[in-house]
Amino acid sequence: MSLSSPTAEAPSSASATDGSPAAAPAPGPPAGLTPMRLAWRRFRRDKAGVAAGSVVLLFFVAGLGAPLFAKLYGKDPYTTYGQNEPGLLNDYGYPIAPNGGISGEYWLGIEPGLGRDVLTQLLYGIRTSLLISLAVVAIVTVLGVVVGVTAGYLGGRTDYLAGRVIDVMLSFPSTLFFIAFTPVVTSLLTSPGEEMSPLLRGSILVMVLSAFGWAGVARLLRGQVLSLRSREFVEAARASGSPPHRIIFHELLPNLWTPILVTASLAVPAYVTTEAALSYLGVGMVEPTPDWGRMLLKGAEVYQTDITYMFVPGISMLIFVVAFNLLGDSIRDALDPKTDR
């Protein structure tokens, strides 16, 4: 998804960028290429970026295609294989085979206790985490852009009010606030003692994370708009009688794609780890929903006897976050050739 986004954006922003300075006759060759195409060219030449992008793509395919893989592999993340078949778990509930029970049958081993298959748990867990973080990033980005651009563009009292709301929002420590606010949102959406579906739990997580996540994006966008607003091309558009929506969508937004894309791409790994932290702390997803963070919680419980179960979610998450951060850096370099690392 991330890899294809630069090309996917190309047609729309190409038409939108015409006339703004970003697309003004570029001094260097090759002439006639849209900025997004140029960025895509620069990105393709960046070996580390392409490698990181491939890893990220692999995680997306693995996570979103989890049901398909599970079918081919012949197992699901809920069946307690270890308890159903004798000879897999010992009397204490730990895998008998070495390294967490890794075998040709169970590629990443068996979960201690319940005896579920680790590989399908991981794939479905990646899916849960990715879906939640992508939803949060989408909501946070749209909200942040709307608030930030409105505040920056209108200025005056609106800007002052939005600025103060953002300040207060950002003065709450985020992780702590997510933990604290979860029961409040939960109480609003459920009646006491009611069993919550995984979908509802996931939605609550998305709401809590989004409720405060937009403020950072809004602050960034507001700053960008404030500096763009006084530039000549915006003043020219205003002087020539362009209506506000035209100024916002045709003059400002094309110049904001870079910061928006860069923050969004760096936000995905950040929310994956935050979601994992919340589930690890017991306020996110719970049994039996497969989840990356919940696997870490289980891993922390059994690590003394079965360290493999901790390594599987931990190492895979580390690889994912490193790759996504590298990808984010490469996206920034490709979109903004002036940055000097």
Add this chain to the structure above:
Amino acid sequence: MLRFLVRRLLGAALILFIVITATFFLFFAVPDDPARLSCGKTCTPDTLAAIRANLGLDQSVPAQYWDYLSGIFVGRDYGEMRCDAPCLGYSFVNSEPVLDTLLDRFPATLSLAFGASVIFLTVGIGVGVVAALNRGGWLDKTTMALSLIGASVTIQFLGVIARYVFVDELRWLPKPEYVPLLDDTPGWAGGLLLPWLTLAVVQAAVYTRLTRSSMVDSLQEDYVRTVRAKGLTPFQVTGKHAWRGAVTPVLTVYGIELGTLLGGAVVTETTFNIPGIGKLAVSSVANSDLPMIMGVVLIAAGAMVLANVVVDALYAVIDPRVRLS
């Protein structure tokens, strides 16, 4: 300088007031039934009724807000229970004022934040400066790669693996636990060593990257070129001049970080079972203790605001341009 400080403190007081108000409305006025959320895991109808009466939920929201606000300055009574000023609420689950529990837990959080800060600031800034001075070299590339990994690893994973390797298998480090500083100083440092190091690995990586990039910028400034041209040694250029320009962004980030840490390093405290503010937040959510949750949020937000004031004051000390503007 004094005027600057007074102005900043007044601003902070205003923000704190807004934070208190926001906390009250988000946690108390938004839920349908705050009494139920304050009633603990095993909630009997009798307790619920008692809490409902004690919280004054039959009054209007502005009246409840006024009670809450005045409680902070003059204290208030919850039925027969007295909560002295500054009263941040009364925990019906623990049967004691929220502030007492918070003060009880704060030393653990402070110890964790203090020790980890010393390590990650020293390592992070030190390595960052060295990397910036060797920009483009192998040392720079290696540290940048390592810091990317460090910044990407999650504390719950790193902490557990480190504990397994260094405590259980190799027995190099003592078992992580919290002992009060005044009871047993070596035990305090020993028990917190692994939590400090774990937190420091993740944090130092952030500061290494930040210090390096701002140092690289600072080394290109005109005033640095001037002192270089004057013939100062590289050590003097860096140690006396360039760092002043580079340290402000580092301080900004540390200000936010310190505020967050004082509000409880939630994951670290949970992983190593340190009875601090962060662990209190998690357990009060699990125990359904709304007044305690609000208290933690208030303390954490207060720490954040105060840390920002301290950082602003430090700015003014380090960079004279801040004072003048």
